Amino acid sequence: SGRGLGGRVRATGSAMEAVELRVGFVGAGRMAGGLARGLLRAGKVPASNILASAPSDKNLDAWQELGCRTTHCNLEVLQESTLVFLATKPHILPGVLQEIRPAVGPHHVIVSLAAGVTLQTLQRLLPAGTKVLRLMPNLPCVVQAGAMVFTRGSSAGDGEAALLKSLLSSCGLCEEVPESYINIHTGLSGSGVAYVYLFAEALAEGAVKMGMPGGLASRIAAQTLLGAAKIMLETGEHPAKLRGDVCTPGGTTIHALHQLEKGALRATVMNAVEAATNRACDMAED
Amino acid sequence: LQKIGVNFTVSNKDTVKSSDVLFLAVKPPIIPFILEEVGPDIEARHIVVSCAAGVTISSIEKKLSAFCPTPKVIRCMTNTPVIVREGATVYATGTHADVEDGKLLEQLMASVGFCTEVEEDLIDAVTGLSGSGPAYAFTALDALADGGVKMGLPRRLAVRLGAQALLGAAKMLLESEQHPGQLKDNVCSPGGATIHALHFLESGGFRSLLINAVEASCIRTRELQHLADQEKISAAAIKKTLLDKVKLESPSLSVAPASKVSLFTNKSPSSKKN
Numbered sequence A: 001s002g003r004g005l006g007g008r009v010r011a012t013g014s015a016m017e018a019v020e021l022r023v024g025f026v027g028a029g030r031m032a033g034g035l036a037r038g039l040l041r042a043g044k045v046p047a048s049n050i051l052a053s054a055p056s057d058k059n060l061d062a063w064q065e066l067g068c069r070t071t072h073c074n075l076e077v078l079q080e081s082t083l084v085f086l087a088t089k090p091h092i093l094p095g096v097l098q099e100i101r102p103a104v105g106p107h108h109v110i111v112s113l114a115a116g117v118t119l120q121t122l123q124r125l126l127p128a129g130t131k132v133l134r135l136m137p138n139l140p141c142v143v144q145a146g147a148m149v150f151t152r153g154s155s156a157g158d159g160e161a162a163l164l165k166s167l168l169s170s171c172g173l174c175e176e177v178p179e180s181y182i183n184i185h186t187g188l189s190g191s192g193v194a195y196v197y198l199f200a201e202a203l204a205e206g207a208v209k210m211g212m213p214g215g216l217a218s219r220i221a222a223q224t225l226l227g228a229a230k231i232m233l234e235t236g237e238h239p240a241k242l243r244g245d246v247c248t249p250g251g252t253t254i255h256a257l258h259q260l261e262k263g264a265l266r267a268t269v270m271n272a273v274e275a276a277t278n279r280a281c282d283m284a285e286d
Numbered sequence B: 001l002q003k004i005g006v007n008f009t010v011s012n013k014d015t016v017k018s019s020d021v022l023f024l025a026v027k028p029p030i031i032p033f034i035l036e037e038v039g040p041d042i043e044a045r046h047i048v049v050s051c052a053a054g055v056t057i058s059s060i061e062k063k064l065s066a067f068c069p070t071p072k073v074i075r076c077m078t079n080t081p082v083i084v085r086e087g088a089t090v091y092a093t094g095t096h097a098d099v100e101d102g103k104l105l106e107q108l109m110a111s112v113g114f115c116t117e118v119e120e121d122l123i124d125a126v127t128g129l130s131g132s133g134p135a136y137a138f139t140a141l142d143a144l145a146d147g148g149v150k151m152g153l154p155r156r157l158a159v160r161l162g163a164q165a166l167l168g169a170a171k172m173l174l175e176s177e178q179h180p181g182q183l184k185d186n187v188c189s190p191g192g193a194t195i196h197a198l199h200f201l202e203s204g205g206f207r208s209l210l211i212n213a214v215e216a217s218c219i220r221t222r223e224l225q226h227l228a229d230q231e232k233i234s235a236a237a238i239k240k241t242l243l244d245k246v247k248l249e250s251p252s253l254s255v256a257p258a259s260k261v262s263l264f265t266n267k268s269p270s271s272k273k274n
Helices: A030-041 A060-066 A074-080 A093-103 A119-125 A139-143 A158-171 A181-190 A192-209 A214-235 A239-246 A252-262 A265-285 B012-017 B028-041 B057-065 B080-084 B099-110 B120-131 B133-150 B155-175 B180-187 B193-203 B206-230 B235-249
Strands: A023-026 A050-053 A069-071 A083-086 A109-112 A131-136 A146-152 A172-176 B021-024 B047-050 B072-077 B087-093 B113-117
Touching (some): A030 A139, A030 A158, A060 A069, A069 A074, A146 A158, A158 A172, A192 A265, A252 A265, A252 B206, B047 B099, B080 B087, B099 B113, B120 B206
Parallel strands (some): A050 A069, A083 A109, A109 A131, B021 B047
Antiparallel strands (some): A131 A146
């Protein structure tokens, strides 16, 4: 209200200066909260420069505790912010876009988190020439260990892409991709988090069968996944090689792996990624 | 063999007397009889190399020690592609075989492929992997060719291309520092033909089948060795059975009188059945 355009931002061709960047969130649920926490933890944006809107107070308390500003008015978010994350549930988004459209200007950078809502749809429902990007995060963004991909619309340039990547790296891995990879990312990593939970549960259950208490087994299972993933990310080595490194001849590991191969685990996992990806594509067309 | 200039005799004793390195290339059940027959002629200079699957160094040394106090025994496991000088051979040295004896064998076998020394207790595993391995490959090649034929290729071309594909892949792996998983990835472009095909292989449990095969061959080798160790049939009875078998298979061969049994058949010595 009367604040005019959200902060001073200069496009330098490589990265916009984020110091005075004002960031807004339309929708204040878990994912939005996770991203905001990441930005705050990394010191990328001061809390006072973050504004979130939600229809009720339910989610907003947590934001206020972080020092962020909150509102019930989506339009206000557009008026106060330059970088705006659209974090509502997908089926609500079209209505929200209609609502905020009058307040969207050429200085805005709009980032949609909505699964299944294409760049084409977003650009159709927003003013021509609006800088639009799509972001597909995953759940662990809430603990800053997310895997995110984003794709840019026709009016978004290198500056916007660099800004987004720089800001979101605070929440985990963030890579730009062609839009066609977004559904694959859903199948791999969006849903993939659930596959990992299933695997962790099964690992723990095996341990329980062999006599270990469940709580301990569960924590060890989680740490095992975390540790293995950490090695993979830090060394960049091929997982097949890392697997071989753990297998002493005739030892426990190779015996266990044989069981996994007998169960065609690899093919089953491929099937899962394929099924989730196909479902994401189908849903997008609905 | 005679065509390529190899000397030929029907007398095992003559072979032993005129050799320094003696390859025992008979079928495993026959080894004990050969050892009994040639034992007296084994001298300190001889290096006895057994290629018989499942026959242990200690069993050979035991048999020979009746005749020679410190017999030099080396056990080796090779495979059929020695014929084209792409064999895979391992060897384990016995109690009285020196380092130079092992190195001599290694030199000989390295001329027909890859050769390295191992501990004897690994030889059964080697049998399962590279001993039987060519059979797995022939099976795979037959099936790959079928796939090619199904999709329209003439059989001969399909066989030729399949074999070349495996040969090339093996060569790449041997010459590369990279893990086979990485080499596989390098062939799989995203969403392409190869990754679709690999998914089928994984669905069929391709990897586990191969692991199962190596395991089965190794275990069976151990079983056969165990059975052989426990054999209680009289030596004479087995000798007679084998002799009858030889007469049946090769009626044209003249068989020397009983005291000088020669068990050469028409088959080339390097086509060993594991």
